[in-house]
Structure formats: C-alpha cells, structure tokens
Amino acid sequence: MSASIIDGKAVAASLRARLAERVKALPYTPGLRVVRVGDDPASGVYVRNKDRAAREAGLDSATLQLPEDTAEAELLALVRQLNDDPAVDGILVQLPLPRQIDAAKVLAAIDPAKDVDGFHALNAGRLATGQKGLVPCTPKGVMHLLAAAGTAIAGARAVVLGRSNIVGKPMAALLLAADATVTVVHSRTRDLASECRRAEILVAAVGRPEMVKGDWIADGATVVDVGINRLPSGKLVGDVDFAAASARAAAITPVPGGVGPMTIACLLENTVDAAIARRG
Numbered sequence: 001m002s003a004s005i006i007d008g009k010a011v012a013a014s015l016r017a018r019l020a021e022r023v024k025a026l027p028y029t030p031g032l033r034v035v036r037v038g039d040d041p042a043s044g045v046y047v048r049n050k051d052r053a054a055r056e057a058g059l060d061s062a063t064l065q066l067p068e069d070t071a072e073a074e075l076l077a078l079v080r081q082l083n084d085d086p087a088v089d090g091i092l093v094q095l096p097l098p099r100q101i102d103a104a105k106v107l108a109a110i111d112p113a114k115d116v117d118g119f120h121a122l123n124a125g126r127l128a129t130g131q132k133g134l135v136p137c138t139p140k141g142v143m144h145l146l147a148a149a150g151t152a153i154a155g156a157r158a159v160v161l162g163r164s165n166i167v168g169k170p171m172a173a174l175l176l177a178a179d180a181t182v183t184v185v186h187s188r189t190r191d192l193a194s195e196c197r198r199a200e201i202l203v204a205a206v207g208r209p210e211m212v213k214g215d216w217i218a219d220g221a222t223v224v225d226v227g228i229n230r231l232p233s234g235k236l237v238g239d240v241d242f243a244a245a246s247a248r249a250a251a252i253t254p255v256p257g258g259v260g261p262m263t264i265a266c267l268l269e270n271t272v273d274a275a276i277a278r279r280g
C-alpha cells in the first residue's frame, strides 16, 4: 500500500478561510497577544507564521517580546495586565520559559477564558471531564486532520505515543471523547513497537526524530506525526520514518506541512471562540 498524504497546509488554509468569514461578521476585532521570553529557537518560526496567519484572518495579533532575563514577577504582572485588558481575547505564553520562571505558575495566572493554548488546569480538567472549554491547539488540529482524512474514530484502536500535558494527554482525552479505544504509550512502555503495531490510528508526539519505524505501523493505519525535529543538517523531520511508514499506512501526515499549520489555525480558532464566549 502507498499511503495518501494528509495535506495539513490545505486543511489549515480552509479552516483559516472559514475563520476569516466568522471574524468579518463580528462587530469587534478579536485580540490575540503572544508573549515570548528570550529567543528559544523552537518558537521563532512559530511566532512569525502565527502573526501572519492571525492578521490574514482579521485578528488583532501582536507578539510581546521580553528579554531572556525577565523576572517571574514581571511576567506575572504582564499576564495580569493582559487578563484585565478588555481588547485582549487570547493570551499565549510561549514555552519553554527560561529557568528562573516557573511555567506552572505563569499558566495558572492566565485567565482561563483567555487561555487559547488550553494549558490552564481548569481547561485541562474540563477536557478530561467532558465539559466545554478551550482545547490545546495541536491535539485539536489532529482531530480536524482525522476528520479531513475520513478516518473513522468511534470504536477504533488509537495509540498515542507521548504523554505530555500539551499534546499526549489532551490528545488521548479527545480521542476517548470521540469513542476511540485509546492506549497511551511512552518511554517506559515495554515493547513500544508491538503496541504501536496494534494501532488503527497512531499519533506520534515524542519529539524524537524518526523514532517510529516502518514495521511499527499496521497495514492500513492512519498515522499522524506531531513531531517537528530539526536535524543538524537543517532538515525538518517528524517522529515517524515517513518513507517507510508510507509503504504501510493508508494515510499519513507529512512534516513539514502536516500538524504544524493546523496548530496555528486552531490557535486562531480558539481566539475567535474565546472572543465570542466573552463578548457574544
């Protein structure tokens, strides 16, 4: 079998176009503020792509850049100021943060109604308990991609590789809410390969270049690769050996051009949803 490629760039573009229409119909302009402390390279491309996409969708978007040596108290004060600003609907603090700052404390300080990353414990708890709330952008984007690929989720065996708070855990919660049979596997799992081979839907989110080999993939599986890893050569690769996996999977996302663009489109979607929830 040769897999069909799930075009995240195209799915993201159509989601952004739908969002632009929703924004046009609003009597106000939803506001997004991204706070970046220092210049972690993982955040660079993301911040640039996101600002452009947000403006194209008609949002008022800006990145607030703080120096690497910013004190925790200063960042907390900025978050409170954004919480209190009625023109701001969405707040995103870029991770990772420098080590003098306790990220958990910063995430807890963000108004849950403006938490467009969905990382606040209140939104995580809502997702875990099936209540409405803001959902983390990357797993939300993966659900859009599965829908676009026509992958049946209810009753399917889904395996999530990775257990981070930002991807693995919310991914598992969303798949479970969509009635998949969900297994979460991780670095301490015995025989990762055979666990993955059971998956009809495999979501890889470990951040290790090409860790998932071709023979970890079941014939006919849908493979979603969340990893965005830059090799020393400068080449971007996912967590999955794409060429080998493509020979077995029915459908697979590429890197780049897969999940990454969806993360950005879902950030915009969360911002519009947050604005409408706050302002009507």
Ligand SMILES: Nc1nc(=O)c2c([nH]1)NC[C@@H]1CN(c3ccc(C(=O)N[C@@H](CCC(=O)O)C(=O)O)cc3)C=[N+]21
Residues within 6 Å of the ligand: 042, 043, 045, 046, 049, 092, 093, 094, 095, 096, 117, 137, 228, 236, 255, 256, 257, 258, 259, 260, 261, 262, 263, 264
């Ligand atoms: N609070 C917070 N929320 C985040 O969502 C967050 C973060 N911090 N810190 C950094 C990571 C990284 N991230 C990316 C999102 C999209 C692409 C993306 O669009 N990638 C494109 C292009 C990549 C390229 O050309 O370099 C692609 O995969 O096709 C990349 C990286 C979000 N992050």
